[in-house]
Amino acid sequence: MSVGIVMLVHTALDRAEQAARHWASFGCPVVIHVDASVDRETHSAFVKSLSDTPDILFSKRHMCEWGTWGIVAASQSASELMLTQFPEVRHVYLSSGSCLPLRPVEELIEYLGNRPRTDFIESATTADVPWTVGGLDKERFTMRFPFSWKRHRYLFDRYVALQRRIHFRRKIPNGITPHMGSQWWCLTRQTLSAILQDPDRETYDKYFSKVWIPDESYFQTLTRLYSTQIESRSLTLSKFDFQGKPHIFYDDHLQLLRRSDCFVARKIWPRADRLYQAFLTDAAGALKKTEPNPGKIDRIFAKAVDRRTRGRAGLYMQSRFPNDGWDNGVTSGQYSVFQGFSDLFEDFEPWLEKTTGARVHGHLFDPDRVQYSGQQSEINGALSDSALTRDYNPKAFLTSLIWNTRGERQCFQFGPNDSQEICWDIAKDPNAQISVISGAWAVPLFKSNRNFADIRTEAALLQKIESEHLDILRSYFAKARIRIWTMAEFIEAPMEPLQSIIDEIGHKTLHRLAEVPKMSDLSGFGKFLQNLKNQGMHPHLMGDFPVMLDEPSANQKPRKPYLVQ
Amino acid sequence: MGAVQSYRLRLQRKRWRIRAFRKRRELSSIADRTSTIKRDDILVFSTLRNEDVRLPYFLDYYRDMGVNHFLMVDNDSSDGSVDFLAKQPDVSLWHSRKSYKRSRFGVDWLNWLQTRYAHGHWALVVDPDEFLVYPFCDTRPLRALTDWLDASSIKSFGAMLLDMYPKGRLDAQPYRAGQDPLEIAAWFDSGNYSIQKNKKFGNLWIQGGPRSRVFFPDKPALAPALNKIPLVKWDRKYTYVSSSHMLLPRGLNLVYDEWGGEKASGILLHTKFLDTFSTKAAEELERKQHYSGSVEYLAYSDSAKDDPDLWCKWSEKYINWRQLEILGLMSKGNWA
Known part of the structure; x- marks a missing residue:
């Protein structure tokens, strides 16, 4: 009889009784402290129900409110009773009514018997613990806390603020x-x-009675004064969520708990019948040795905290709708936006798909219809091709698309003809790779069979829209990886920009680009621009196109596609 | 949020409560077993009309989940719903012949019953075609969830409406009483939802899914709202504002995290689209008792005539809650 159990109890008395009987049946004396807030009738019924076991005693009752001195007072009274009534006890184990022994009691007795002088108590200085909640770490020892955090939060907060103010x-x-x-x-x-x-x-x-949450510091501090051998860890498995509340264990945690290396777990949901059955009554099952694997438990609960505090990046849903700037990632994955490429190259989309293996869409923000790859009417997640539905909430459309296609890179075309509302969201998204050949929208106009007056109006409009878009891309707030070339710049040496875009997309090709898309025939384009100028519209986004260079001549063959060295 | 706005909302809340109080006279009790409700019982509140084929499975589903008592309002059913419900030992039934629309689609009636019977209880407001799914619902009873919410000082739990539909024509597979409707309506849209924040009430406004995709592709703003807050630790001061989409006081609508994290949430599997749908739509069109001139039902009946197939190549087949959580439709939050 070397281990005595001190048990703090406030609800689920039937489960506490079950646990107490379990300890007592293995020869461990138990002292139970029942919270003073439990009414007298319930208390006396509880005491009576355990009166048949001589090794279970009840200590003086205190009011135990979370964060206050009562819990320490309760542990003190119960421990005193334990030490005086059971002189053979060598170790006192503090537990609660919702604790459940995970391993056979004999094992605990043997374990402590082998370490007769060791105190097991987690005890670290305030500077070294990351888990204080609410910003009160050092201050919990240097301030006064007369107001209840649970019942009088306002007074609690104001009083802390006041003390901070007057130092x-x-x-x-x-x-x-x-x-x-x-x-x-x-x-x-x-x-x-x-x-x-x-x-x-x-x-x-x-x-300590005026320290905040003294049950986490009273014994932890004073043990340091007397102990000859401290092992700074708790023998009780206890996991905390982001607010410092203990996680609760349910029936479906059974296999997990079997793999714990701790002797006791808390807190157990009082109605977790299977857990109580497995660990208290089913002796054969409890004795079944399983290789301890506490890492798994740690991972599950660490993930829960991470999910609650950071969430899944790029997911917008009913219980995660971050304020602007708090999304830790506008979208869930990287994607590429190409502006002007499909105007300049005749077969840009199939070429890109072949080269990168990514999914290449047309103009997703086309004003008439969402141009999904393969002309589909819906895409992953049953996202519709209706332009009106898309424009009703463009950001939701984009983030849904990227979320729905997780694991597959998306590329799409964009241009001044498209609906522009999405521009800021893309520019601010670090996952976006935006490549722009400015002024390339003039190529389709140049090739079109339209009246020049219409072309001129259209060109002026498109230039204005693209110019505004470029301002966004060059703004201080833009976080995307952005590359902008004027058309003149680009066609001078198209290989290098293409190569660097493809490299960044990260498709593993050892070779340099073997095949390039076919560029539109631009002979006469300089003249076309000059005509626009002559009509009073100044096309400036294309860069400098000399008029004379591409003057068509009778003996010149049509230009060949670029070849690679 | 200024003091004026907050005072306005307070007045509005009182107005809805008074309205519910007045509307109590439209309810006549058919079977009152509310004296059997115990202190911690979990209660379901529901209005219905001509749903007898759905009721057996509905009651069993929620009984298995751990619901203790059902408080239901029958809006003048002409089928066997009333007889069936009156016989159930855990159902209290009221009847109203009055207008569903004038009771703000049943909200006033249920607000009154909740004020009266739900104070201090966890109350779940669902229609007979809505089935709640929450994290770990296959291994933990509803009580585990409400206990956890209590321990975390959370008063309301959000569960988005997820429209379920069959593959092929709606009338291809007839639904039998007692059958799991998900055997037929097993498909859903996983990733086409649009969310906006309602600044006034602080709730999210979610639209999308097959109804938006098929019935409202050109008028997405008219698509029905899918956000719901069906599970609330009720206090008699609370009131639903419109269906179970939002509540007052507005703090109850904050079932989502604004700082990047995820709160725990569930899903209401909405099994409206069974073979019973077309008769229902025709009847409701006649009665004109639904939102904004029954525009929803109008759109349904138009498209339903041409092509009643909601299924598309990218529809997902329902497996379990974990699938919904992976798809990002619901979340475990920090419940582990």
Whole structure:
């Protein structure tokens, strides 16, 4: 009989009774502290139900509100009772009514028997713990907290603010160094009695009773004064969420808990019948040895915290709708936007698809219809090709498309003919790779069979739209990877820009580009631009196109596509 | 949000409560078993009209989930719904002959019943064709969820409406009473939803899915709202504003995270599109008792005549909640 269990209980008394009987049946004495907020009737019924076991005692009751001194007072009274009533007890294990022993009690007894002088208590200085919630780490030791955090949050917050403002500081008694850690510990009789019988205990109690969440620091700090051997970890498996609340274990965690290397787990959902069945009553099952794998448990709960605080990047849904700038990624994956390429090259889209292996769409923001690759009427996620539906919420359209096609890179064409509302969202998205050949929209006009007056009006409009778009792309807020060439620049040496775009898309080709798209025949284009100028419209986005260079001559053959060296 | 705006919303909330109080007279009790409701019971609130074929499966689905009592309003059914419900030991039934539209689509009636019976309970508001799915619903009862919400001080739980539909014509596979409607309407749209924030009430406004895709491709703004907050730890001061889409006080509408994280959420599988749909649509068109001149039903009946197939190549077949979570339609949040 070397281990005594101190159990703090406030709800689910039937489960607490079950656990207490389990400990007692293996010869571990149990002292139960029942929260003073439990009504007298329930309490006496509970006491009576356990009166048949001599090794289960009840200690003086305190009011236990989260974050207040009551929980420490309760642990003190119960521990004192344990130490005086059961002189054989060597280790005292602090647990709660919602704790469940995961491994056979004999194993715990044997384990502690082999380490008779070791105190198991998580205890770290405030500077070294990342898990304080609410910004109160050091301050919880230097301020006063007379107001309840749960019931009088407003007063609590105001009083903290006031103390910060007037630089109020409490003195820490006797120069002790505050330590913090899990409130569930297992201490030796020597250490525990030294703390409880300390001549300065009154000073410490008085000090800690005004500390914020003293159950995470009272024993953790004072143990440091007396213990000869501290193992700074808790034997109780306890996982906390992003707000510092303990995660709850359910029936479906059974296999996971079997693989824990901890002796006790909390908190268990009181109605998790299968867990109680498996670990308390089913002795054969509990004894079944499984290789401990606590890493798996850690991963699952760390992921939950990450999901709650950071979420899945690029996902917009009913319970994740980040404010502007808080999305940690506008979209869920990288994609490429090409402006002017399909105007300048005759077969740009099939070429790009072949070269990169990505999915290449036409003009997704075409004003009449969403031009999905392969002329589909719907695409992944049943996203429709209706232009009106798309324009109703262009950002939702784009983010849905990228989300729905996770794992496959999307490329699409864009231009001044398209609906422009999406421009800012793309420009601000670090996942976007935007390549622009400015002024290339003039090529289709140049090839069209339209009246020149119409062409002139259209050209003026498109130039204005593209110019505004370029302003966005060059703005300070743009986060996309943006490349802009004037058309004149681009056709001078088209290989290099194409190569760098393809390289960035990251399709693994060892060779340099073997095949390039076929460029439109531009003979006469310079003249065309000059005509626009002559009509009073100044096309400036194309760069400098000399009029004379491409003057058609009778003996010149049509230009050949570019070839690669 | 200024003091004036907040005061206005407060007045609005009171107005809806008073309206619900007045509308209580339109309800006559048929079977009142509310005395059997215990302190912690989880309650379902529902209005219905001519749904007898759906009711057996509906009740069993939620009983299995751990719902303790059903409080239902029958809006003048002419089939066997009333007889069937009156016989159920865990159903309290009211009847109203009055206008569904004038009771703001049943909201006033249910607001009243909730004020009266749901105070301090977890209350779930669902139609007989809506089936709640929440994280871990295959291994944990609804009580596990509400206990966790209580422990996390969360008062409302969002569950988006997900329209389910069969492959092929709606009338190809007849639905039998007691059958799982998901055996027929097994498909859904996974990624074509559009979300906007409602600044006034703070809720999200979600549209999309097959109804928007097939019935409203040219008028997406008219597509029905899919955001729902069906599960609330009810207080008699609360009130639903329009269907179960939004509530007052507005803090209850904040079922989403604004700082990049994900809150826990569920899905309401909406099995409206069975063979019963066309008769229902015809009847509802006649009665003109639905939103904005039944524009929804008008659009349905127009398209339903030409091509009643909602299924497309990219439709997803429903498997379980984990699939919905992976697709990003719902989330476990920090419930693990």
